[in-house]
Amino acid sequence: MFHNGHLYGIHSLDHIPKNSSLRCVDLLTSQVKWERDGVGLGGLILADHRLLIQTDKGELVVAEATPEAYKEIGRAKILDGNCWNAPVLCEGRIYCRNHRGDIVCLVLRRSP
Secondary structure, eight states, X not given: OEETTEEEEEEOSSSOGGGOEEXXXXXXXXXXXXXXXXXXXXXXXXXXXXXXXXXXTSEEEXXXXXXXXXXXXXXXXXXXSOOOSOOEEETTEEEEEOTTOOEXXXXXXXXX
């Protein structure tokens, strides 16, 4: 994902989940601004200046899309099994799927 001059994505040299990490990289300098282990080979999208990350173990993580540091906002276990897909956001709902085809739909609400 590209946001404000930075790339956010999952980095893995050997496609082994334990050797992968979530990274923020400055696009102009290629400098790694921060790196976070524990995502595995999941997927992510950008929405409203936030990263929506589905880990390969079925957790949905919300983090700020900022180069200063990894700032996790929330995390919840939503699926079992292997999850290698990026979440999908559509009309206030997040859809996540695992390798068996099980789908979870989460309805988003803004705090009053």
